[in-house]
Amino acid sequence: MSRQSVEFSVASAERLNETLNAFLQIDRDGALQRADEIEKTGSAGPLSGVPIAVKDNICVKGLQTSCGSKILGDYHPPYNATVIERLNNAGAVIIGKTNCDEFAMGSSNENSAFGPVRNPWDTTRVSGGSSGGSATAVAAGIVPVALGSDTGGSVRQPASLCGVLGLKPTYGRNSRYGLVAFASSLDQIGVFGRQVKDVASVLGVIAGRDPKDATTADVPVPDYLAALTGDLKGMRLGFPRALFGKGLDDEVKRSVESVVDVYRDLGVEIVDVELPNAGYAIAVYYIIATAEASSNLARFDGVRYGFRAEDAPELRQMYRKTRAEGFGAEVKRRIMLGTYVLSAGYYDAYYRKAQQVRTLIKNDFLEAFNHCDAIITPTSPTPAFAIGEKVDDPLSMYLNDIYTVTANLAGVPGISVPCGLSSGRLPIGFQLLGPYWSEATLLKLTHGYEQVRPFTERPPISAS
Amino acid sequence: MPITQADIEKVAQLAHLELGEEELKHFGPQIAEIVNYVEQLNEIDTSNVEPAIGGLTPEGERTDGTRDDEVQGSLGQKLALAEAPDAASGHFRVPKVL
Numbered sequence: 001m002s003r004q005s006v007e008f009s010v011a012s013a014e015r016l017n018e019t020l021n022a023f024l025q026i027d028r029d030g031a032l033q034r035a036d037e038i039e040k041t042g043s044a045g046p047l048s049g050v051p052i053a054v055k056d057n058i059c060v061k062g063l064q065t066s067c068g069s070k071i072l073g074d075y076h077p078p079y080n081a082t083v084i085e086r087l088n089n090a091g092a093v094i095i096g097k098t099n100c101d102e103f104a105m106g107s108s109n110e111n112s113a114f115g116p117v118r119n120p121w122d123t124t125r126v127s128g129g130s131s132g133g134s135a136t137a138v139a140a141g142i143v144p145v146a147l148g149s150d151t152g153g154s155v156r157q158p159a160s161l162c163g164v165l166g167l168k169p170t171y172g173r174n175s176r177y178g179l180v181a182f183a184s185s186l187d188q189i190g191v192f193g194r195q196v197k198d199v200a201s202v203l204g205v206i207a208g209r210d211p212k213d214a215t216t217a218d219v220p221v222p223d224y225l226a227a228l229t230g231d232l233k234g235m236r237l238g239f240p241r242a243l244f245g246k247g248l249d250d251e252v253k254r255s256v257e258s259v260v261d262v263y264r265d266l267g268v269e270i271v272d273v274e275l276p277n278a279g280y281a282i283a284v285y286y287i288i289a290t291a292e293a294s295s296n297l298a299r300f301d302g303v304r305y306g307f308r309a310e311d312a313p314e315l316r317q318m319y320r321k322t323r324a325e326g327f328g329a330e331v332k333r334r335i336m337l338g339t340y341v342l343s344a345g346y347y348d349a350y351y352r353k354a355q356q357v358r359t360l361i362k363n364d365f366l367e368a369f370n371h372c373d374a375i376i377t378p379t380s381p382t383p384a385f386a387i388g389e390k391v392d393d394p395l396s397m398y399l400n401d402i403y404t405v406t407a408n409l410a411g412v413p414g415i416s417v418p419c420g421l422s423s424g425r426l427p428i429g430f431q432l433l434g435p436y437w438s439e440a441t442l443l444k445l446t447h448g449y450e451q452v453r454p455f456t457e458r459p460p461i462s463a464s
Numbered sequence: 465m466p467i468t469q470a471d472i473e474k475v476a477q478l479a480h481l482e483l484g485e486e487e488l489k490h491f492g493p494q495i496a497e498i499v500n501y502v503e504q505l506n507e508i509d510t511s512n513v514e515p516a517i518g519g520l521t522p523e524g525e526r527t528d529g530t531r532d533d534e535v536q537g538s539l540g541q542k543l544a545l546a547e548a549p550d551a552a553s554g555h556f557r558v559p560k561v562l
Contacts (some may be wrong), residue, residue, distance in 0.1 A: 078543045172524040185519040214529035217521060283502040294479060301480070303556050308549035315561045320482035329490075332481055336472070337495055339479040341502075353505050355515030360508070362516055394494055395501055411519045436521045 002049020002093065006035035009051035009095050012142045012463035019461055020118050022127075022136040024056050025064050026096040034093050045091030046201055052087060053137040053146040056097040057104055058189065059178040060084050063094070067180050068102045068112035068130075071326025072306045081178020082213065083147065083189055083206040090205040095143060098133025102328045103297065104154055104182045106130045107400040110391050111330040118387070119162060120459035121426055125384040128158030131192070135162040138192045139427075141463035145202050146192040151182050152285050153379075153404025155190035156416035160379035160429030163418040163455065165199050165446065167191045170436050171411035172217035174203075175210030183292035184215075186285075186408040196447045199415075200224035203439060219437055227440035228447040232266045235445065238273035238372035243403065249382040255420045255428045256378045259449065263376075266448055273368040273375060277360045278406055282398055284361065285405040287341050287354035293331075294338030300326065333394060362410040369435040374445055376432055377403045379416040383426035407433050415442045418455040427457075467496040 013026045031051070038049050054060055057067040059077035061084075066072045080088070087094070101111040109117040109132030117132035119125040120140040127136045131148025135158035138146050148155040150168035159166025168190040176187055189206065193199040207221045239260060244253055264270055302308035302322030309321035327335070341350035368375060380400060390397045407414040413436075416429040434442045458464075472492045476483045483491070545551040550558075 075547055078539055078546065170521065171519040172521055172527075209527070211531050215518075215520065215524060216527070217524040218527040219523050277508070280505060280508065283505050286498060287502055287505075298480075302549060303558055305547035306549070313559050315559050316480070317482075318559045319480045323480055324482040327481070329487075332483070332487070333491055333494060335479045335481065336475050336491060337498060340467075340471070340475045340495065340499070343475065343478060350502065352515055353510060354502075355517065356510035356513040357505055357508055358516040359513050360510070395497055398498075408519070409516075411521055436523065 002038050003032070003035045005049060006031050006051045006093050006095065008463070009143050013096055013137065016140055016142065016461060016463065019123060020120060020136050020140060021115050022098055022117050022133040022140070022142070023053070023096045024066060024099050024114055024133070027063055027094065030062060031093050031095045038091055038093070045089065047087065047205060048091030050092050050145065051095045051143050052092045053096055053098050053134055053143045054084070054094055055100050055131050055134050055148045057100060057149055057180040058084065058147060060094055060097065063097055065097070065180065067104070068100045068114060069327065069331070070113045070307060071300050071323070075306050077178070079178065082175035082210045084178065086206050098131070098137055098146065100133055101130035102331050103180065104130040104149055104151055105293070105330050105334055107153070107157055107397055108390065109133070110387065111328055113328055116387055119384045120461040121163065122384065123461065124386055125426065126161065126387055128161035128380070128384065130154040132158045134192050135159050135164060135166065138164045138194060139459055140461055141458070144194060145198050148190050148192060149179055150188050150190040150408065151186045152289060152408050153401045155192065156404050156414055156431060157380050157400065159192055159416040161384040161427060163427030163457065163459065165193050165196060165415065165417055167199050167203065167415045167439070167442070168407060168413060169203065169207065169439055170413045172215050173413070173437070173439065174206045174208065175213040175216050177210055177212035181296040183289040184296065185292060186289060196443055196450055197225060197228060200228065200443050222440050224440055224443055227444040229444065230448055230451050232263070232268050232445065232448040234267065236269045236271050236372040237263050238368055238375040239270050240273050240275050240375060240377060242274065243278060243377050247381050247399070247402070248378060251422045252378050252382060252428050256376065256430045259419050259430050260376060262449060262453055266452065271372050273371060275364045275368060275406070277357060277364050280357050281361060281406045281409060282402055284354045284357045284409060285401070286337070286398055287350050288358065290334045290338030291342050291351050292338070294335045294342065297331070297335055330394070358409050361406055365410045365412055373441050374432045374434040374438065376430055379403055379429040379431040383422045383424070383428055403431055412436060413439050413442060415446055417446050417449060419453070421457055467492065467499060
């Protein structure tokens, strides 16, 4: 059984990769060998024989970790990320590493050094990013589940643009040991799936304290599958009316508002909430994320691993050339911005100010959650845009993350759920945000919705 | 505060990035536009607001991140050097420093 499903995933990944560019490495031999082993020993883990795709910024021993960057190239990490250890122990079979924006910096996957991922609903459009390869692999039916990382929406936004579920857990819910760091106070590993029970199963496996990541919290991991009861009566959903205005595509607006009606019909009470500082989230995010990135990416210096530039006979010159040739434009832009906001004389004006407004954004959420179990918003202001459309306008690209970055700033969990197609047959998603550690509540709400309005459409580029 | 070409060059130097003329010209206005955008934060009075240090939840802050001081296995020299662009005699080799 597991051999058959793994063989199907590997063969589909290989067949569709020329069209979708979702995978940077497909591990046919390793995956099939592992599937055979599992079949032979009859491993009874909760994910026994389940094929899974992993974003190429999460370390898997024996496979490459490029982060979509030339500076790492075919770097092969000598160890597994903690989430990978846990997946392996649960019987999952990793079939390959998925394409992403370089160092997870982007909202369209166009920043990958290995070319953009294509959206399976329309291959002239972006998959979203930065975990576009994982979103596409799940949307096209290549794998039932995949891992990504979410620093400002990099799981939820591509999930929305590709028509699948994408969950970003609470900060500290799972370990980032073995995830290549982008912005350490925001990064979280997340899960893609087509069915809520699959997302719940994978989260249950990867969640929990890990001594190797000091930011993981000692909070019990509940049985997420047990939360999928279908009974939403008496729950309260917060509706931040002010976020449904300017800049939001009309079709997306109508679609997400219709989801609110579905919840009302399911016995959920809809309450008005306000997030007064949400409008500042992008500004705060692009100070904090770039500052942390400029520091985290200092380690790429051509000494211990990855690429080193030639013809640089002096050490500093080697650093500068290696980084100039190894990093792509967006990564350089963000390192520069981060270096600027942290440079002498500017720290208080930018970084400290941003951290103060971050406190206000966090407090907005804490206050709102006094009145509701979760908040509903769109995930992305528009459906998937065309490849090339925003590539030279970084600010307009950043504004795509308007609905998603707040969760990373506040540390709260969020999930994107598909809720229909636009008139151009492109997926639309809504987002649920909950209090700390409320993943079970978000999955329960998702499941309740899925029961009455299942998203059954399939993209034209599909494995089956 | 307007960002000059000299600022961009200085930042590139601080970040150890060797940028060409074209790149400097391209990044300059883009970074200036983004900095201009983030300066909207100055509208908000934050004089009595504590900065959020890190992303931790209250539960995360309470979690004891320390471990017992025990010797544990490590990668070892061979594996640690395996991915180096230039390893020699058990060391990372770099171009001359001075």
